[in-house]
Amino acid sequence: MIKYDTFYMQCPRCDSWLEGHLVKSEMVNKSILYSDGKTLNDNYITEPQKIIQCPACSHWFWVESYTEPYVTYEKPEVPYYNWNHWRFFGVHFNSVEGRLALVEHYKQYLQAIGNDRDKELYIRRLMWWAYNDLVRNNYQMHLDYLFSGKMSFNVWRKNRRKQKLGRRIFMKNHAEYIENLKALLLLVKGRYTPDDEEYEASILEIIEIYREMGKYDEAQKILNTIPRRTHYIAHIESEVKKRHDFVFLVVG
Numbered sequence: 162m163i164k165y166d167t168f169y170m171q172c173p174r175c176d177s178w179l180e181g182h183l184v185k186s187e188m189v190n191k192s193i194l195y196s197d198g199k200t201l202n203d204n205y206i207t208e209p210q211k212i213i214q215c216p217a218c219s220h221w222f223w224v225e226s227y228t229e230p231y232v233t234y235e236k237p238e239v240p241y242y243n244w245n246h247w248r249f250f251g252v253h254f255n256s257v258e259g260r261l262a263l264v265e266h267y268k269q270y271l272q273a274i275g276n277d278r279d280k281e282l283y284i285r286r287l288m289w290w291a292y293n294d295l296v297r298n299n300y301q302m303h304l305d306y307l308f309s310g311k312m313s314f315n316v317w318r319k320n321r322r323k324q325k326l327g328r329r330i331f332m333k334n335h336a337e338y339i340e341n342l343k344a345l346l347l348l349v350k351g352r353y354t355p356d357d358e359e360y361e362a363s364i365l366e367i368i369e370i371y372r373e374m375g376k377y378d379e380a381q382k383i384l385n386t387i388p389r390r391t392h393y394i395a396h397i398e399s400e401v402k403k404r405h406d407f408v409f410l411v412v413g
């Protein structure tokens with residue numbers, strides 16, 4: 162069964178065709194949620210890629226949503242670049258180097274967007290997730306993960322090396338990571354009022370940003386104002402109490 166809708170769009174500068182996929186939400190088997198809000202459906206990030214860099218001419222452009230007439234579902238009659246050529250700007254996402262390259266892309270776009278706060282919020286949030294990708298799956302390093310049988314010993318050992326390298330690089334870039342979180346916090350704070358649909362999610366995001374910045378008292382102060390304790394919130398609170406500042410797996 163095909164789990165995607167395939168769409169096509171053209172680079173506004175050189176007219177090259179690019180092919181992309183949208184995962185059909187009703188076909189998703191497995192969703193993974195991390196504490197920073199990054200969500201994967203069958204391993205694909207649910208947040209749409211709004212910045213596209215053309216693999217033919219390097220021109221980059223903004224796509225707010227993959228809808229017609231901007232995209233078409235009709236296959237062009239000329240050759241096109243497949244998704245891997247432009248997805249994550251063509252970086253090799255599974256390697257530590259690729260993840261760091263992704264951060265560099267976001268830095269570059271940030272400089273180019275000027276004073277657009279909506280775009281800045283989008284980029285800074287994705288940049289946060291990209292930094293966290295370096296350490297996101299650190300839980301797989303632990304022995305209990307090996308004993309869970311999800312990886313063979315050799316795969317686990319190899320993956321462990323990658324996780325450790327990711328962690329080292331993450332710590333090396335920690336000051337920049339915090340700078341980004343500070344700027345992100347300013348963009349999210351006060352953006353929504355309790356009447357807005359996004360309000361509750363934005364409060365959770367603010368708590369998580371404080372926690373990852375190591376500002377546990379600030380995080381706890383907001384947690385104290387929330388009467389409801391979902392699994393998610395309870396987990397964040399327990400990490401705040403333990404004074405842990407890393408991203409963690411919530412569901413998956």
Ligand SMILES: [Zn+2]
Pocket residue numbers: 172173174175176177215216217218219220
């Ligand atoms: Zn182009």
